Amino acid sequence: MEQTWRWWGPNDIITLSHVCQVGATGIVTALHDIPTGELWSSDAVAERKRAIESDRRLGLRWSVVESLPIHERIKLGEGNPSELLDTYRQSMRNLAMHGVTTICYNFMPVLDWARTQLRAPLPGGGNALRFNAHEFAAFDCYMLRRDGADIDYNADVLDHAKSWFAKATEDDKRRLLGAIMAGLPGAFDRYDIEGLRTMLARYRGIDRFRLRENLACFLREIIPTAEEVGIRMAIHPDDPPRPLLGLPRICSNAEDIAFILDAVPSPSNGLTFCTGSLGASYANDLPAMARRFAPNIHFAHLRNVAKQADGSFMEADHLGGDNDMVGVVKALLSEQKRRRDAGEANWRIPFRPDHGRELLDDVGKPTHPGYPAIGRMRGLAEIRGVMTALAAEHGFPI
Known part of the structure; x- marks a missing residue:
């Protein structure tokens, strides 16, 4: 090959x-x-x-x-x-x-x-891309506040998402938004929350x-x-x-x-x-x-x-x-x-x-x-x- x-x-x-x-x-x-x-x-x-x-x-x-x-x-x-x-x-x-x-x-x-962590730490050092279902659910349900989002996740993921969001700092939320926006195509455009809502609409x-x-x-x-x-x-x-x-x-x-x-x-x-x-x-x-x-x-x-x-x-x-x-x-x-x-x-x-x-x-x-x-x-x-x-x-x- x-x-x-x-x-x-x-x-x-x-x-x-x-x-x-x-x-x-x-x-x-x-x-x-x-x-x-x-x-x-x-x-x-x-x-x-x-x-x-x-x-x-x-x-x-x-x-x-x-x-x-x-x-x-x-x-x-x-x-x-x-x-x-x-x-x-x-x-x-x-x-x-x-x-x-x-x-x-x-x-x-x-x-x-879509990923929720762009540099998740590895044992012994180093980083890797990671997708955490509860973090994505927290973004969808509590940051984006998409109508009906909760029906897309099971109860355990939603409980974990709610717990994560309750403890998240503003820096945690900015990091999560940045990680998700990294998956946008094109000439590296990015949306804020309102821009993403408009696109989804x-x-x-x-x-x-x-x-x-x-x-x-x-x-x-x-x-x-x-x-x-x-x-x-x-x-x-x-x-x-x-x-x-x-x-x-x-x-x-x-x-x-x-x-x-x-x-x-x-x-x-x-x-x-x-x-x-x-x-x-x-x-x-x-x-x-x-x-x-x-x-x-x-x-x-x-x-x-x-x-x-x-x-x-x-x-x-x-x-x-x-x-x-x-x-x-x-x-x-x-x-x-x-x-x-x-x-x-x-x-x-x-x-x-x-x-x-x-x-x-x-x-x-x-x-x-x-x-x-x-x-x-x-x-x-x-x-x-x-x-x-x-x-x-x-x-x-x-």
Whole structure:
């Protein structure tokens, strides 16, 4: 599998030279400075590609876009989206023109992902991302004060939430709001409580069936262009895979994924297989899902989580946690072999080590939450070891 690394662009304190040192060859990035809904011009794409690939000694290429974001109006089905869709299609063409042909995207409303702690302390030092169900419930019920929020949580979680909120300082509340707002997409916009209430109000009346149809409409509009220019679209699962803040989630399990792939059957309509997102649900059998959807997996995020019965979870070591990482990697390597044996030109599946823990010298550095250098380097090394062992045992190409 192609070993890739998420890079946040020229302002990332983890440089392209650092990426070369850890052994990755593919770069996963986006034009984060361009607001959602605006055009990614050919010149802007070319400039980013040159930044990544001009120093040939590093051996890097722009492998995957993560992500080309979808405007909230398209998710809402609000008004006439023709201009937004035209812009999206032209951005796709401009990427393909410069040889960037895998696009990871998501259809999560309002929040791309949700955590309640961005730096939860670990034994012996270091930090990790964490989702505490009671803290999220406290935010939803007592800070946001969303109507009907209490029916979304069980009695134990609500009791714990009430206790947390009664003891919380103003700093605790600001920290929690900041952690939840860190999951917002786009050019790092943030909402205050009132702004978030206003955004949620726009989704009143949008249930999972309406949101599903809005996604299907989007796919019907853009997949023909993807086929025309050789783009592979790869939807990212919901993180976590459950409704949040009264918002529906529609890419959380095997049934959801099957609906999305069947909505517009095409080799260009595919999946980003994220073991951390899907693995935050006890109901998801990750190796079975990887085998079932293997032909449509265009990109993989490999990370692990340790789950709790109340819905809480914490980012674990890549080979720790609850998810069968070896089984998933075996399924992906098997699919690679099938593609190579079938004569497919782009048979390698790009993957990246996702959401490393803050370890050693990375503690306290201003990296993006979940994206320190050393924790991800550890994860990449561990997954590389699994790949090498499976390849030796089964004859898989890597």
